[in-house]
Amino acid sequence: MxxxxxxxxxxxxxxxxxxxxxxxxxxxxxxxxxxxxxxxxxxxxxxxxxxxxxxxxxxxxxxxxxxxxPHRGLRLLDRNMRVLAEFQRDVEPGRHGYPxxxxxxxxxxxxxxxxxxxxxxxxxxxxxxxxxxxxxxxxxxxxxxxxxxxxxxxxxxxxxxxxxxxxxxxxxxxxxxxxxDLGFTQRWLVIDVVTEADLGQWEGVHQLSDPARAGTYMRIGKTRYRWEFQLTPGETADDFRDIAQLHPLIARWTGNIPVGELEIIRAAEYTFRxxxxxxxxxxxxxxxxxxxxxxxxxxxxxxxxxxxxxxxxxxxxxxxxxxxxxxxxxxxxxxxxxxxxxxxxxxxKFIGTAMTAGGEVGNLIRRAVAPRLHLVPGLTDLATDSQTPPLHRSDLVIRPRLRRTLAGRLCPNATVDGDRRFDDVAAGRFAIVTSHEPSPTQRADIERRGALLITAEPGSELYQWLRTGGARVAVVRPDGTVLSAGRQLRACH
Structure with missing residues (x-):
């Protein structure tokens, strides 16, 4: 064997x-x-x-x-294609070095x-x-x-x-x-189309909040486009496999482009769970x-x-x-x-429910509330920031229960050595990121453990990251997650 x-x-x-x-x-x-x-x-x-x-x-x-x-974020549209709200994402490299x-x-x-x-x-x-x-x-x-x-x-x-x-x-x-089951089940039609025609649409995700049929549109390649539409009871993907049947759903985006220039790659039914x-x-x-x-x-x-x-x-x-x-x-x-x-x-689940649920009442609420969402403090950052929650406490994520910490979050993929970024330098090893100079004994101990020492110079991205997190030292795991962070090297080493 x-x-x-x-x-x-x-x-x-x-x-x-x-x-x-x-x-x-x-x-x-x-x-x-x-x-x-x-x-x-x-x-x-x-x-x-x-x-x-x-x-x-x-x-x-x-x-x-x-x-x-790169995609530019999310637009929330009403049934008439009016933009209710727009949340833009940065297409330039950010904290992780990518869009x-x-x-x-x-x-x-x-x-x-x-x-x-x-x-x-x-x-x-x-x-x-x-x-x-x-x-x-x-x-x-x-x-x-x-x-x-x-x-x-x-x-x-x-x-x-x-x-x-x-x-x-x-x-x-x-x-x-x-x-x-976390309590979410919806049947959707997923359509992939190829065309050489330029649809001339905003280069982000469009969420159509139409109580008659919620939908999503996005461009995924030079000639490839995707639509997703919520199916009504009794409908199946077979009802939309022909471009003539499908066209009424996507015509809001394709405009006057002849149906002969639109090739369906896939029309499939998915149950979102x-x-x-x-x-x-x-x-x-x-x-x-x-x-x-x-x-x-x-x-x-x-x-x-x-x-x-x-x-x-x-x-x-x-x-x-x-x-x-x-x-x-x-x-x-x-x-x-x-x-x-x-x-x-x-x-x-929350985003999907907020964008698609409630019928005509939900539509009225979205039309009233969505254009004012940018006025809610912090909401735009929440909607556009790609940072995900920190990992739960474990033997490899040392997080205090009641104090803010960097532990469990990803270390930024910051530039640390000329044009090299953190991930290139760390190369899948443990790393000690510190804003103060370790003693010779501490350096020897770090080297003995096979970890990489990275000094965050004043004014650098890593220095500001440590300072914002209330730390001077962070131990970073091979997957880029912070194991522990603190004010003294001995406290997190």
Whole structure:
């Protein structure tokens, strides 16, 4: 029987991200994927600058820039296409070194993720493979799978299994986990269109608050556009697969463009749900991505959450496998990620409800309130800031309960060495960021522990970040999250 340290079930963005990060630490992985190649249909279309950092960490900074385009934020429209409110995002690099939001085509992203993975000889990707059983045994997991092309059955054994196998996860079923419903279910039509014509629309997300049919529009590529419309009872995607049937829905944006210049790539029905698995781990099997959580798409965090899962878990698992970290650190994965994912799902649910619910009464309220939202102190910043909540307290996030702290938040990807940014310099290691000079003894201790010392010079971005957070020293984990922060090095080292 073949034995590998890690088996990853599923080669979507989450699985490919986790595999690449593990490969960067020299961990051997086997990815088992049911499809032979990239799944051709576009699904996720947006990510924020925090997740953009993860793609850069994978080595895809330039490749992703070539297939993506910054988006300018969100417009809330009424049924007559009148702008009720606009929340603009900065398309220039911000605290993380990238635009606050980017649009992309998921098949193109998966293609560059797969191509990038080929440089690592420690990773094997096997397609046309259906995993049929996961069985936990002493010291490992038995994985049974079938080659869907030949029907041949095979078995492999792994020290750990990462279940990145989507909403209908076999990995989730194998550990007896179930999805907890957070009380949001809506049926939507998702349409992807290709056209060489220029629609001439604002380069951001348009949210149509029409009580008759809520909708969303966004441009995701040079020639690719997406619309999403809430379905009414009795309607299905089959009612809109022909451009003549679809055109009345999208004509508000396409104007006088002839229907012959609009090609439907996909018209599919999706049920938007808000769900979180009741547990994300059983011994040596972990759940990541849609296997662990499902979110409505209103803040573009579905795929982002999966990549965050991979970033959180990979360095911990690599440390356990090479003996530099105790196995107990793996307990922090669910503690940290489950609370964060749940908070983002609740935010998406709130935004979706606020934009689409209430019928005519809700529409009247939005028309009255939305144009004045910019007058509410802090609301514009909340709507446009891409910063997500801090991670929950754990053994790797040392946060006091009643005092504000940087712990649990991402360290800015600031310029620290000429034109090099924090992530390039830290390169997946622990880092000590300090605004005062450590003693020779402290320096020696930092070097002995294998951590990187970064001095935040007065006036620099990192210096201001420490000062705003009431700290002079921060310990930053390999995933960029602050483990602890304080006034003295000895207090957080």
């Amino acid at each position: 073949t034995v590998v340290p890690v088996v990853i079930v599923g080669a979507g963005p989450t699985g490919l991200t986790a595999a690449t990060l593990l490969a960067q630490y020299g961990v051997e992985c086997l990815i088992l994927e049911r499809w032979d190649s990239v799944y051709p249909q576009p699904r996720a279309v947006a990510l924020d600058d925090e997740v953009h950092r993860i793609l850069a960490r994978l080595g895809l900074r330039d490749e992703f820039a070539a297939i993506s385009r 606050q939001g980017s649009m992309f085509d998921q098949p193109e992203l998966e293609a560059i993720l797969r191509q990038n993975l080929k440089q690592y000889d420690t990773v094997t990707l096997r397609g046309n493979t259906e995993v049929t059983a996961l069985t936990q045994e002493a010291g490992g997991v038995r994985i049974d799978f079938t080659d869907t092309a030949t029907g041949e059955h095979d078995v492999v054994r792994a020290a750990y299994v990462l279940g990145c196998d989507g909403a209908n996860s076999l990995a989730r079923a194998s550990i007896g986990a179930s999805m907890q 808000a769900q979180v698995a009741d547990r994300w781990r059983d011994r040596r099997v972990f759940l990541l991505g849609d296997a662990a959580h499902l979110t409505p798409p209103f803040i573009g965090q579905g795929m982002c959450a999966g990549l965050r899962d991979g970033m959180n878990l990979a360095w911990k698992l690599a440390g356990v496998l090479d003996g530099t970290l105790p196995e107990t650190v793996l307990d922090t994965y669910e503690i940290e990620r489950r609370h964060h994912a749940r908070a983002m799902i609740k935010l998406a």
